[in-house]
Amino acid sequence: DTEVTQTPKHLVMGMTNKKSLKCEQHMGHRAMYWYKQKAKKPPELMFVYSYEKLSINESVPSRFSPECPNSSLLNLHLHALQPEDSALYLCASSQVFGTQDYSSYEQYFGPGTRLTVT
Amino acid sequence: DQQVKQNSPSLSVQEGRISILNCDYTNSMFDYFLWYKKYPAEGPTFLISISSIKDKNEDGRFTVFLNKSAKHLSLHIVPSQPGDSAVYFCAATGNQFYFGTGTSLTVIP
Numbered sequence: 001d002t003e004v005t006q007t008p009k010h011l012v013m014g015m016t017n018k019k020s021l022k023c024e025q026h027m028g029h030r031a032m033y034w035y036k037q038k039a040k041k042p043p044e045l046m047f048v049y050s051y052e053k054l055s056i057n058e059s060v061p062s063r064f065s066p067e068c069p070n071s072s073l074l075n076l077h078l079h080a081l082q083p084e085d086s087a088l089y090l091c092a093s094s095q096v097f098g099t100q101d102y103s104s105y106e107q108y109f110g111p112g113t114r115l116t117v118t
Numbered sequence: 119d120q121q122v123k124q125n126s127p128s129l130s131v132q133e134g135r136i137s138i139l140n141c142d143y144t145n146s147m148f149d150y151f152l153w154y155k156k157y158p159a160e161g162p163t164f165l166i167s168i169s170s171i172k173d174k175n176e177d178g179r180f181t182v183f184l185n186k187s188a189k190h191l192s193l194h195i196v197p198s199q200p201g202d203s204a205v206y207f208c209a210a211t212g213n214q215f216y217f218g219t220g221t222s223l224t225v226i227p
Contacts, residue, residue, distance in 0.1 A: 004161070033215075042122075042207055042217035043162070056214075090161050098213065102150045102169055105211050109154075109161025 004110035006091050012116045015081060021113045023074040023091030031055075031097035032074040033107065034066060035090040043090055049074060050097040081117045088112040121145050122210050122218040130224045137195040139221050141208035144189065148210040153182060153193050156205045156220075165206075166193070198225045 004025045013019050023032065031050050035043035048056035049068040057066075063085075065077040074091055092107040122143045131137045141151075149170040154162035168175040168182045168191065175182050181194045195202055203225050208218040 040127075040220075042219050044217075045215055092161070102167070105150055105152065105215065106164045106167060107162075107215075109163065111159065111161050 004091055004093055004108050006089075006110035006113050008113060009111070010114045010116075012118060013078065013081065014118055015083070017081075018077070018079045020078065021076040021089055021091075021115075023076075023110055024072055025093040025108070026072055027093065027108065028071075029093035029095055029108070030071060031094045031104065032068060033092040033094075034074065034076050035092065037088040037090055037112070047076075048097055055097060078115075081115075083117050086116045088114055120219065121148075122208060122216045124206075124208060124218040124221045126221050127219070128222045128224070130226060131198045133200055133225055133227050134197045137193075137198045137202065137223055137225065139193040139195075139206050139208075139223065141191045141193075141218050142189060143191075143210050143216075145210070145212065145216075146189065147212040148216075150211050151182070151184060151191050152209045152211075153180075154207045154209060154217075155202075156207060162207060195223075198223075200225045200227050 007022045034046040037043045046060045047066045052068045063080045067075040090112045091110040094107045096104040152167040153165040155165050156162040166177050166180045166182050168184050184191045205220045205222045207220050
């Protein structure tokens with residue numbers, strides 16, 4: 001099973017709402033990532049979890065709150081978002097993160113959640 | 119500050135011919151490079167990679183070339199097929215992970 005699943009596929013939320021994005025993988029990977037992708041732009045790294053601990057936070061606003069309940073699950077909690085936060089949110093996983101094992105950098109991506117903030 | 123750039127946003131190639139996608143980077147500390155392919159409404163999928171200690175890696179129709187002195191890598195697809203039509207991202211990593219800006223490849227039957 002080389003699949004990373006994300007739910008929901010689409011999400012429309014108001015600026016005062018609280019919602020969560022979910023990501024799941026069953027490949028035994030110990031690194032999981034959240035990316036944000038705007039139209040015609042490359043994916044931008046937001047967060048990296050390594051062994052369920054937050055390793056990288058790319059100066060993401062606090063209205064985005066990641067959570068890694070276990071090695072297979074990754075959540076992104078959303079609160080008080082702005083319309084400019086509308087984007088495709090991608091989850092990815094890899095075997096590990098930040099080692100000299102280069103195969104660890106081969107990331108498997110989910111299909112993404114298309115988020116629209118109104 | 120875009121550390122990984124793909125200067126051609128789009129490329130069209132006839133089926134059966136060679137597709138060459140280019141990527142430039144600025145950070146000499148990058149030591150591993152990857153290419154991802156992305157279809158609409160899907161996440162990127164890993165295609166091929168190369169370590170900085172090599173200058174070429176081949177996998178079937180796909181070959182990646184690395185020129186460290188020029189900080190340049192390229193992806194060659196031979197022969198190109200219509201199913202190769204997608205957006206291709208190069209990526210580079212050292213202690214961080216950066217995607218390039220993407221090139222949309224169209225293979226014309």
